[in-house]
Amino acid sequence: MEELTGLNTKWASTLMSQHLLAAADRYALDRLRLLCEANLCEDVAINTVATTLALAEQHHCFQPKAVCLKFVAVPENLRAVMQTEGFDYLRQSCPTVLTELLEYVARVNEHSVIASRHGNEAILDGSDINGRRVKQRL
Template structure:
């Protein structure tokens, strides 16, 4: 409510407001113009103490605060390029910050200590432990093939396996993944180790199951061990497996795993 010195000045204002808002129920009950004589009549009760009091109740429907966008409402975001950029950092011919060189069977690999240390706790301990005191920047890698070490570096920089691994076929592919699993375990690359286990588990057969089981036992690959044991327990005839060279090596190098094998196999067959 409001008060004006000359209340009659408010009448046309109210009428204009009603017209603008198009408030039909209000317009139906109260005319747009009220004669001055009607307002000035004492018995009308409109004016009290030379004041006209007007009470207005207005309902406002709020619209959306954000204006409608024109065209596409979503802005596309491309996938992450982080692994691609790090991969280029490893592959570029220019020596961009490389500060460590590995020698693997006569083949050299230059890399970045900081990247390797961030990905592998083993490399971190080597680079920022004793080696930093000796100032050693050249490392000789023993018991590893150059192609396997190259794949290990590629995974460290990109978090994916090299595409050219897919060019290998059959036993050559399985053998390469075995070597890569050993390298992953050696440098505590847990995700790579699980990826290798997953691949080897898909290639288990009668000829290689014993070899794969021995590898899993030697490198603490419990998931891969379970896959091998389940496969053996599903065989109708295990004589073919017993005749393999892998089984002979399993008995010689991992005798303890045989007891575990027969115990779990009997449980699987019973269930």
């Protein structure tokens, strides 16, 4: 892949998966779509996460969207992502995702304050630190 594109393999693989996902969605190729979604969830990086998030929103891909939101919600990642061209594309093409991102970051921050008070480390997506699904107590 690197020889063909001149790009490192991880970035080229993500770029290829993004394009294939759009085609798979357009032509209802469900298996290819699932493979592309899985690949996009594995290869999340600063320089591709914003475009992947926009693509996930446009093609109704919930798992890659959740993975991208979780990745971008980390303060260091958010600062870096906001400097990319992909973030400009995200802001122009999917402004509602920015609202979701802000809400997600606010929940993460709120939850980390509560968790630090109680010493409980539960992740916002409904799982604990070991990846097990847990119900929230009200």
